[in-house]
Amino acid sequence: MGVRDVFEENGTAYMALDYIDGRDLHDVIEQETWRLDPDTVREIAVQLLDAIGHVHGMGMLHRDISPDNILLTHDDTPILIDFGAARDSAWRKSRVLSTLHVVKDGYSPQEFYLQAGEQSPASDLYSLAASLYRAITGDPPVFSHRRLAAIAERRPDPYVPLEGTADGYDPAFLRMIDTALAVFARDRVQSAADWLAGIELASPPEAADPGAPLPAPTMDDAVIVERVRRLVEATNPEVQALHAERTREREERARCEAEERAAQEAARCRRLEEARREAEEAERAYRERQRQEADARRAVPAPAPEAVPDGEEAVVPPGDAEVPHVPGAGGVNRAKLLKERVERARREREQADTEALSREDGSGGTAGRGRTSRGSLFGLMLGGGWLRPATRDASSKEGFGA
Template structure:
């Protein structure tokens, strides 16, 4: 599932934004489309002089600014000084952010002034933000996925704080998930510089988001610090885990002052499927009072459960399974049997010398002796089409080797289905050797320019959902998530 919001980027009403085709920085960048606008900036998709896509953020506050052709002007005489401070703060913060180098933090390439305002050039990240994924169910956020993403995001926040900066606008819509499943923190427009042991200095770019911002960010000059980013990240993870946005921190503070119960329901003890200590750490990071939270992201990392060891794993991921050969037809009486090569979606087997005498082939099981194909009601494989690089999908009965239903495909679908049937049979044999309590989650086969995924149904392991993808376009991690969702929706 390669994630891309380009279909949304093209839709916008004309307003304060620069028009497509506008060039910036002596023609080095050309605006191609508007992305979105916030309280303190407008974001565009653009191309640089080498044709590469980048994101450009313009310092523009609709409260204090207006557009005169391409130039930015203050809306009134009284807002001129504030606009000037806004631009200086934007430049200062952008220059600080440009020094950050972290795989889970958006990269800043360039900062410049033009049109009487400031701009920063950032990485263009294909994907969906976490809020879209949660609310529109664009991917399956399993406990394992959330735990992995949480560890990377907490480490990224720790890196930001180590560089004497605060983000101050962490929320699900500012966490992008790339096609490779990597979470990336974006939109540092509200970031502010801080110093160890000193009160942080506001940059003038301060916003709050109900449900995610801690109460100290609602007041100018509040006692914000690393613990503020920790609350916001924990609230974002709370939304991902529970599927429900957390209660406004101001309402929680009022309940605490009135000695009422916390209206925000804790995760620990109410959500299952997560490693011990993970949900408890999120609850602590979301404490209403700053002193009750983790005081640093490093402390939070230490409290998070360690990744499971190989010995602890109960789910076995089978890869590169060599399937059993498919029996060839029985030769007619008196005819010499020719050996047909066994179909293998992984790699050809080593050559075997052919004996001088014809080798008798095992006759296929007569149709009437085969076990009947499982009947399935209301099978819907259309969800497989949302996987990037989709080339075809099948529901296969591993006992009979029959295709029960299919979805889409290309001219080579028949050959792909035949190979996947062989893999399904081999998988069925592998299941018999697995110890009770273990399970095969899925099989991933890479062959030439194709990627094959095979997943047995949880309640009927002899029935498999199979999909063929273009290897260059597909992302295995996200593809497996979508295949899992389709398999879980099938009812026998």
């Protein structure tokens, strides 16, 4: 892709690039898989290796190779884009490239996940191999940091090699992809030229068509590299300031979330304490009510004996003169039982008087029998006691005296 111009406007930097009419490899994999037959994938790999070899030959790393940064034109020509994460000094392996990390799960090697990870051309080749793996299988390989963790825990590497599993591809081609996807950089293919040699595709370029139009002039590579370097150096402080601001925002958000959780926990504890106090108050009120009811039952006096008409005296058997209520004595209220017996005896006496009046014609005899019936029934109710008249009257003449 040609760079037409590099300039600054509106407080930022711009690059004018060639317009590419096509789709990125990610969309092609998702929606036009039929375009990615073995021969096409092989040709895409060869052209991308040529481009990456050129970038590395300029002393730079791309550091963000993935299917969404590879455009395919209508004739399936791949174009590598988005050099926003590119850095120079690719061959200085002792240098730690720690600024502006770009990490994409499935496509970034394990050294990209480390703040002090050493990066090299083999890092870009890992990302290219992961993109080809996705084009062949439809899925990216196992994330590199997970593979590294499995190896550290002495577990088998979960990576599934392509060689022997993908039909229609040259085994040497698949073997080089598997090699480039090694976890450790020292075990990978080290350069694009070595990769091309491994699949025996280092063939001379085709002769140019003399009738084809000449490409539009572009800026000299050295000028582009110098301008990009200056832009990166000018952008780094802003990137670092932005990173520091985002870090502060994350810390502030985490602090607010922690305070909110602490407040919610304190409110929950207060609600539990209030519920406990209410339960204790309810328990005390219930026990106090029970005590008051028990005191009230013990304080109820025995019912007064039934009034005796003038001229008569109530005679009760010995031992039955006082019948107070004793709570808990078998559940029997003797005073209440006595009152019920008196009431029942009164009703029976009245009924007997009514029946006697209907049978007797004389008023004297009727009255005498009424008195006799009342005395006998009340006496029987009290267990043998009698209501004795104060003076003898006609009832004694009839055999109801003492």
